[in-house]
Amino acid sequence: MRRKLAAGNWKMNGLGANLAELEKLSGLHGAPDCEILICPPATLISTARVQAGEQIAIGGQDCHENTSGAHTGDISAEMLKDAGASHVILGHSERREDHDESDSDVRQKACAAIEAGLKVVICVGESLEERETNNTLDIIGGQLAGSIPDQVTGENLVVAYEPIWAIGTGKVPTLDQIGEVHDFIRTRLERRFGEGVGRSARILYGGSVKPGNASEIFAVSNVDGALVGGASLKADDFSAIITALEKA
Numbered sequence: 001m002r003r004k005l006a007a008g009n010w011k012m013n014g015l016g017a018n019l020a021e022l023e024k025l026s027g028l029h030g031a032p033d034c035e036i037l038i039c040p041p042a043t044l045i046s047t048a049r050v051q052a053g054e055q056i057a058i059g060g061q062d063c064h065e066n067t068s069g070a071h072t073g074d075i076s077a078e079m080l081k082d083a084g085a086s087h088v089i090l091g092h093s094e095r096r097e098d099h100d101e102s103d104s105d106v107r108q109k110a111c112a113a114i115e116a117g118l119k120v121v122i123c124v125g126e127s128l129e130e131r132e133t134n135n136t137l138d139i140i141g142g143q144l145a146g147s148i149p150d151q152v153t154g155e156n157l158v159v160a161y162e163p164i165w166a167i168g169t170g171k172v173p174t175l176d177q178i179g180e181v182h183d184f185i186r187t188r189l190e191r192r193f194g195e196g197v198g199r200s201a202r203i204l205y206g207g208s209v210k211p212g213n214a215s216e217i218f219a220v221s222n223v224d225g226a227l228v229g230g231a232s233l234k235a236d237d238f239s240a241i242i243t244a245l246e247k248a
């Protein structure tokens with residue numbers, strides 16, 4: 001039985017004062033029936049680790065593929081771990097688009113993260129044009145094959161399906177469309193890694209998840225939780241999503 005996961009990606013939002021939302025969230029979910037992960041900006045990871053309490057995991061939003069060296073402005077997986085992170089989001093579409101990250105880049109980062117002892121949340125997702133030209137499954141299949149390294153386990157791999165056109169737009173695929181992609185991802189994971197890893201890895205949906213639509217999304221087959229952007233910034237909103245996941 002896979003443990004459900006509610007993950008919040010704060011993206012480039014949050015100053016020290018915003019950690020009050022994390023403290024509030026921690027107070028609201030002292031004994032959650034699912035895993036909770038918050039990925040704040042890197043500047044807040046150390047303090048967030050202290051303020052989150054034991055029930056909330058803290059993650060990074062990206063890492064470099066090397067462990068150290070002359071890479072001004074970058075952060076290694078080991079540094080994230082050292083700061084208190086247990087997870088890292090990799091291959092988010094905003095990184096793939098804004099920083100030209102390829103599947104191969106994502107795979108190398110994932111290798112470094114796993115080596116450092118982090119769990120990886122690897123994002124995949126199609127553009128609107130790719131969906132409208134019926135290429136969604138081809139695109140997702142290619143991203144899965146190229147981005148996920150061989151050495152993942154059922155415990156350290158999380159895949160997040162995030163249709164690019166649904167991120168921050170208020171648009172959400174139909175439940176059938178979400179189910180089709182999640183079933184496809186599960187099948188691909190089982191085929192490549194065997195049933196052990198393939199059935200244990202969590203698959204999250206991300207893209208305009210809100211308190212109002214979370215329950216119906218969590219009822220879809222092979223949806224093991226959500227990767228939430230905007231609605232993870234406010235403790236009350238994210239708490240409502242967590243509660244929906246606990247009930248699913």
Ligand SMILES: O=C[C@H](O)COP(=O)(O)O
Nearest residue numbers: 009167168207208229230
């Ligand atoms: O990482 C999170 C996703 O990009 C979803 O963002 P959103 O919930 O604001 O649409």
